[in-house]
Amino acid sequence: MNKIRDSLLYSFHVIFHPFDGFWCAQREGKGDPRAATIIIALVTMVYILSKQLTGFIFNTEIDQDFNLFSELLGVIVPVLLWCVANWSITTLMDGEGSFKDIYIATAYSLVPLILINVPMIILSRIIVQEEQRIYQALGILAVVWTGFLIFSGLMTIHQHTATKTVVTILIAVVAMAAMLFLFLLFFALIQQLINFVYMFYKEMTLRLY
DSSP states (O other): OHHHHHHHHHHHHHHHSHHHHHHHHHHSSOOOHHHHHHHHHHHHHHHHHHHHHSOTTTOTTTTSOOOHHHHHHHHHHHHHHHHHHHHHHHHHTTOOOOHHHHHHHHHHHTHHHHHHHHHHHHHHTTSOGGGHHHHHHHHHHHHHHHHHHHHHHHHHHHTOOHHHHHHHHHHHHHHHHHHHHHHHHHHHHHHHHHHHHHHHHHHHHHHHO
8 A cells, every 4th residue: 555655646756757757667666557547547537527517618518418437438448548559569669668667657647637627627617708718728738748748758668769759659649540440340340240140030039939
């Protein structure tokens, strides 16, 4: 438990000192996959709370039906796809980071989303539309900060140059899209197969009885 607690607290060091932080997380074992999983769970929770509690002025999805399972997948699946895609690509491009390193670095990079989105939820219920620039600025800060952390984290754990890191990120994004397409295609084929078997069974039952 102390290891998990220390790793969670260490994530605050990482987001303010990314290059040193990610280096020590990987090389000195200060990162922990269990702490990373907790962070992703918190990001998911904040994401769901944001959709449900953000003030109606800033919430374009407030009238849509809420599906908890879909919302969970909306965070967990992209994170896992990203980790698998990045690991696959960087393995071919001499990256030094393992899947565990990528998972930890990605999770720690998401901490700003928690720190900024919680105040954003509160602000959205207080400020008026004329003050929406404050709200928008916080949203931009969260995305830029997280993006920079992901970039610096990958560059550090893989020991790549900035250019090579950008290239691997772009290829990983393409790989994510390809994996998602193949998964959806496989799911559609399985669904069609199940429907075929069911209709065949139904037809045979009618003929026999």
